Amino acid sequence: MSSQRYFPFLSFLLVLVLICVSWYPCTSHESGLCRPYSQYMKTIKDFMFQDSYVFADLALIATKTFDVDSYGAKGDGKKDDTKAFKKAWKAACSSTTEAVFSVAKNKKYLVTPIKFKGPCKSSLTMEVSGTILASKQESKYKKDERHWLRVDHVDNLMIRGGGVIDGNGDFWWSNSCKVNKTLPCKDAPTALTLYKCKTLMVNDLTIQNAQQIHISFDNCENVRASNLQVTAPGDSPNTDGIHITHTKNITISNSVIGTGDDCISIVSESKNVQATGITCGPGHGISIGSLGSKNSEAHVSNVIVDGAQLTGTTNGVRIKTWQGGSGNASLITFRNIKMKDVSNPIIIDQNYCDQAKSCKEQDSAVEIKNVTYQNITGTSMDKDAVTFDCSKNHPCQGVVLREINLTRKDGGDTMAVCNNVKLTYVGKVYPRCPKDTTIQKQQAIGAYSYR
Ligand SMILES: *[C@@H]1O[C@H](CO)[C@@H](O)[C@H](O)[C@H]1NC(C)=O
Ligand SMILES: *[C@@H]1O[C@H](CO)[C@@H](O)[C@H](O)[C@H]1NC(C)=O
Ligand SMILES: *[C@@H]1O[C@H](CO)[C@@H](O)[C@H](O)[C@H]1NC(C)=O
């Protein structure tokens, strides 16, 4: 008799037993099985944020997989697979048991813009093991020119799988006004947008050649992103790596980013942002801002960049604000950062102006307060390794330079340019501001400076 015939029955029995066992009132809470089923379904958050991986294994048993191939996707890189993706998503999102939306390995799926819309009925994993490639069919982007793949209002989501999300951006780049000055400036899509997602984990993915921004966390809460590879040519226009906007409680770790714009950009209404283990370059560095464009109000606070290696970038760690804005950027720490051949390794630019027309002088500014730079070393491409170009009316306050050593790539001296900044030195700091340039007498807590 074939044992295969018993398999479905046996697995049904196993699931039944597991469910019963997990309902069983426990005396010991050490085992993962000792939690009521309903609670276990809710523990995705605990699992994600406290690394109790027991639940991950348990979850697999009750999981249902929705493979785009079973919904008609070809994955040959030629046929438009958008419909299959949409169908598979709809099914996965309405699944009452934990669902896996799956994109198979070693295949290439061509898709036009897709909105992966929530809320979904249960927690969900997007397992991207193959390649998702953006279609270049321009007409399909007419309805929403700003997004290619957009995940919208999905909570308890995990995106992972070791696959590739490829924006196929060269067409968009050549149509950028920054590349071809005769063309009008217009937006291009962000490759992957996570919009209003709570409790989100993005892990082990490559995102490359985005039309514009690679991955944007927009209005999200409680995010962990790790082991991401984000790449585009150094001359591709506006291709920010990881963009964080209106997002609270986000950690980005162990990621390698090299693009044509900021490796990481953190903008308005973002709070509690942590980036660790970041490798950046080529690109424009790690930025807070730009903030306050078109007289807008912006608030960014509690940002820490701890542990980064920047190579050949046009800026290192930067805060940039437009004249005429309001609000503030505060409690920002950049520490344990190594620079190699970086232009403007440390820079605050309150006169940022990224437009063809020059920006007119304005009185108001996004205020910059409590910014600490600690243990930042390496080489600068320019003589000005440190630049604080702060607003006359709203000087930068509470800026601390601590254990800084930035030398010139060719061995020459470096300098600090300091306008309207209230500054404190701690420990050895090189370079330092010329004595008369900051608006306040510098407190030298450290005994001596380099050189
Ligand atoms: C720039 O765009 C114009 C208008 O579309 C086009 O005629 C021209 O060939 C483009 N230039 C380059 C260098 O691609
Ligand atoms: C962010 O994390 C803090 C501390 O862990 C928590 O108190 C707060 O509620 C979280 N905020 C959001 C918006 O989830
Ligand atoms: C931030 O800016 C706003 C408006 O400019 C101001 O009212 C508020 O007090 C500031 N908050 C902090 C914490 O400095």
Ligand SMILES: *[C@@H]1O[C@H](CO)[C@@H](O)[C@H](O)[C@H]1NC(C)=O
């Ligand atoms: C300074 O930062 C580097 C990384 O750039 C790190 O390896 C080193 O341990 C840090 N030093 C201290 C004293 O924390």
Ligand SMILES: *[C@@H]1O[C@H](CO)[C@@H](O)[C@H](O)[C@H]1NC(C)=O
């Ligand atoms: C912010 O900086 C000011 C100096 O401008 C300092 O007095 C204050 O203690 C700092 N606050 C924090 C929370 O570091």
Ligand SMILES: *[C@@H]1O[C@H](CO)[C@@H](O)[C@H](O)[C@H]1NC(C)=O
């Ligand atoms: C600062 O860096 C330069 C270049 O790496 C090095 O020669 C010098 O010893 C460093 N200074 C200190 C005090 O570590």
